[in-house]
Structure formats: structure tokens, C-alpha cells
Amino acid sequence: MTVSLPPSGAPLNHYVSTAPFDPHSVEAMTAGQAKIFQASQLRLMWWKFKKHRVALASGIFLLVLYMMIVIAEFLAPYNLHTRNMDFIHAPPQRVRLFHEGQLVGPFVYGRTMTLDMDTLRRVYADDKTNVQRLRFFCSGDPYKFWGIWEASTHLVCPAKDGEFFALGTDRLGRDVLSRIIYGARISLTIGLIGIAVSFTLGIVIGGIAGYHGGVIDLVVQRIIEVLQSIPSIPLWMALAAIMPVSWSPILVYLGITVILGLLDWTGLARAVRSKLLALREEDYVLAAQLMGAKSSRIIGRHLVPGFMSHLIASATITIPGMILGETALSFLGLGLRPPITSWGILLTEARSVSVIAFYPWLLYPMIPVILVILAFNFLGDGLRDAADPYK
Known part of the structure; x- marks a missing residue:
């Protein structure tokens, strides 16, 4: 360890302060230390919380969900009580982009239904000749937004005279999604x-x-x-x-x-x-x-x-x-x-x-x-x- 001495004739207190060192003094800290020292409790919590990646992702996920419930009527493809009696207990439909090697865009195939006489179950099959393109920001089932305003705009709708059941239907033909x-x-x-x-x-x-x-x-x-x-x-x-x-x-x-x-x-x-x-x-x-x-x-x-x-x-x-x-x-x-x-x-x-x-x-x-x-x-x-x- 080497110590630099002052030039001849220079006062020593020009280089060394006679005041006692205060470790909590902002002037004695680096820029990063001062930032932490002056931060509020909430800001310190936020800095520590950001390091928890899973918790941060979970918070964003929950925030998105709570924002979605504000516009639930707009996001849902169908009204809550809409029944599709021709598609009772219909399985989920797969959203596709390509039809016979060509890019068509988001679409689903139409459905045909037959009744299995042995089990009395409805059997659905894709009709690949019936391409039904999905519509976005479209007019569909009417609803009351938060039970107050009449509206009919949805984020996604089935094709005209078509159906779109991404998660299938229940026993009354209502869209599960x-x-x-x-x-x-x-x-x-x-x-x-x-x-x-x-x-x-x-x-x-x-x-x-x-x-x-x-x-x-x-x-x-x-x-x-x-x-x-x-x-x-x-x-x-x-x-x-x-x-x-x-x-x-x-x-x-x-x-x-x-x-x-x-x-x-x-x-x-x-x-x-x-x-x-x-x-x-x-x-x-x-x-x-x-x-x-x-x-x-x-x-x-x-x-x-x-x-x-x-x-x-x-x-x-x-x-x-x-x-x-x-x-x-x-x-x-x-x-x-x-x-x-x-x-x-x-x-x-x-x-x-x-x-x-x-x-x-x-x-x-x-x-x-x-x-x-x-x-x-x-x-x-x-x-x-x-x-x-x-x-």
C-alpha cells in the first residue's frame, strides 16, 4: 500500500478533512448507494419484487385477468345464455390457418352431426369443404354491457351462418369459452x-x-x-x-x-x-x-x-x-x-x-x-x- 504525500509547503488539511466521517452521509456514498438510501419503502419493495421473476409474471397474469373481466361481454364470442340446439355437447373446434396448403387466416371447419343409435350420442365430424373464417371486432350476439348498455360488438365472431366453439359446448349447446x-x-x-x-x-x-x-x-x-x-x-x-x-x-x-x-x-x-x-x-x-x-x-x-x-x-x-x-x-x-x-x-x-x-x-x-x-x-x-x- 502506498501513500501519496502532499507537496512541500502544502497544508495537510487541504487533502484530509478534519470533520469526522459519517457513513450515513449522502456525500460519502456512491450514486448507487445514495439512490438506495433515499428510496422509499415502497420503491425498495418494488426493486426486490422485480427480481422474483415468477411472482412478477404471476402479477402481470392476474392484472390481465382482472382487466379482462371489465370487458367480458366484448371478449366472449357468444352471449352468456345463447343456446345452439344443433350443437349440444359439441367438442372443441381447432382454429387453423392453412387450408389445402394455402394461407386462409384464422378459420374453423364446419361441423356435420350424426346420431349413434347404439349409444344415442351425437357424433360430430369436420366438414373440410366448409371453411368458416373467423371475424374480428365484429357484430354478433346482442348483450347488455354490465347490464346497462345495449351492444353487440365482440372481439371474435364465427362466420356468417357458422359456428365457433373453441372449448366445445355443454348439454344445452352453450359455448363453454x-x-x-x-x-x-x-x-x-x-x-x-x-x-x-x-x-x-x-x-x-x-x-x-x-x-x-x-x-x-x-x-x-x-x-x-x-x-x-x-x-x-x-x-x-x-x-x-x-x-x-x-x-x-x-x-x-x-x-x-x-x-x-x-x-x-x-x-x-x-x-x-x-x-x-x-x-x-x-x-x-x-x-x-x-x-x-x-x-x-x-x-x-x-x-x-x-x-x-x-x-x-x-x-x-x-x-x-x-x-x-x-x-x-x-x-x-x-x-x-x-x-x-x-x-x-x-x-x-x-x-x-x-x-x-x-x-x-x-x-x-x-x-x-x-x-x-x-x-x-x-x-x-x-x-x-x-x-x-x-x-
Whole structure:
């Protein structure tokens, strides 16, 4: 190691500062260090989250899905209730680009149907002389956009006097793809509404128990233990079964969301309680108490924001459970009822083994359920790692 000495006659303090070195001083940092030092907590979380490639891809996938449900009527090739009686239990049609070696564009072949007299099943075959080109941004089945505005524009439509069933049809000749798109609106939003109920109860009850402690904490913990000891699905079934049959589909939808929210707040309440038990001993909490702040203000304005990142990560893990809960209830016939359509209701078409054996495409609504559950879990893992200050 070599040390450069100042020229003869030059003062030493010209080269060396007599002020003590402050490692936290921005001037003493490189540009990259200063950028990290001055960044907010949300920006630091975003930088860490971007490194989790699977979680980032899952977040983009879920964002696209939630944007799609806003325009579900436009994306679906058919209206939700359109029946094609000539194509009952028709298998999926393959979209093709080339016909006899020539580029035709996206098209499907027409269908011919014969009845198998031995099994009484409809047998469909492609008619390769009937080329039906798909139309885009076209006029098709009329619908009410969000039940308000009359419209008939679709992203893709079958050819004039043709048919297009990318995922086949059900027992009433309804397009499975269109019903999956419509069902996404219910299945995806029921988790958001349910998590709002769950978070409100979890933060309020868990916050009161953790901040005050004592008898209140003891009572809350015993209630949580009793609720968590009851199996979830039988409890869901019991509460769903007591809803009056005369209720409208909208009231049933709201009732299911409230039930899912009421039964899912216990885990969050325990997490909030444990955090507040540790944070309530901090100096800033004592300062707020000495200044006369109420308990609700201390919890809501000072304590809860301190672990909001943890709550966000918990939400992304809780939502899939609510989606699965609604799917299970609807599949068992105790959840939503037609004319409301969800992925669980669509899966009721595939209850028997014989139906699955003959018409396996009726299980396709299970695919978006699996993908959404996996995406939410990957997203939750990424958010949890990004929110952890020790990683």
C-alpha cells in the first residue's frame, strides 16, 4: 500500500478533512448507494419484487385477468345464455390457418352431426369443404354491457351462418369459452369482496386484542381457537344452506362473500395481534399516548401502517382460499345459483364420471381455477420476500 504525500509547503488539511466521517452521509456514498438510501419503502419493495421473476409474471397474469373481466361481454364470442340446439355437447373446434396448403387466416371447419343409435350420442365430424373464417371486432350476439348498455360488438365472431366453439359446448349447446369468461367476473371478484370483509374484521379485532391485551386478548384468542377448530367446508355448507331460497342471485352472491369473509378473519387477526404486541412497546406509541391520542388512532395511524406490507402479502394468499371456497360451495349446489355464472357452477356440469368420460371438455373451467390459485400463491411469495427487511 502506498501513500501519496502532499507537496512541500502544502497544508495537510487541504487533502484530509478534519470533520469526522459519517457513513450515513449522502456525500460519502456512491450514486448507487445514495439512490438506495433515499428510496422509499415502497420503491425498495418494488426493486426486490422485480427480481422474483415468477411472482412478477404471476402479477402481470392476474392484472390481465382482472382487466379482462371489465370487458367480458366484448371478449366472449357468444352471449352468456345463447343456446345452439344443433350443437349440444359439441367438442372443441381447432382454429387453423392453412387450408389445402394455402394461407386462409384464422378459420374453423364446419361441423356435420350424426346420431349413434347404439349409444344415442351425437357424433360430430369436420366438414373440410366448409371453411368458416373467423371475424374480428365484429357484430354478433346482442348483450347488455354490465347490464346497462345495449351492444353487440365482440372481439371474435364465427362466420356468417357458422359456428365457433373453441372449448366445445355443454348439454344445452352453450359455448363453454364464453361461459368461462363470464364466470371469471364472479369468481375473481368474490375473493376481493371477501378479503375486504376479512381484513376489516381481522385488523379491528386483532388490533384491539394485541393493543390492549389482558382479558380482551384472552377472550378473542378463545373465540379464534373455537372457530379454527371447526372444519371449514362443513361450516361453509351449513351457513350457505340457511340462506333463503327466495333470495335473488345478487343477494346470494353477497351472502356467500360475507360468509367467506366472516370465516377467514381468524388467521389475520392472530398475525395482527402478534405484531401489535411487539410494536405497542415502542417509544413512538408511548409518545402518542402521552399526547392524548385515542387507541383507535394509535392502532390505525401508527401501528398498522408499520406492517402494511405484511398485510398485502397475506391478502394475496387469502384470496385463493376464498375463490376455492366459492368454487366448492357452487360445485356442491350450496353456493351461487343460476342465472349467475361462476367457475364453480360451470364445474357442476362435470359431476359424474360418465359425463367426464364422454365430454372431457366440460372440465376446462378447472384450468383457470388452478392457474389463478397458483398465480396468487406465487405473487404472495414474491410480496412476502419483498416486504421482509431481512432478505
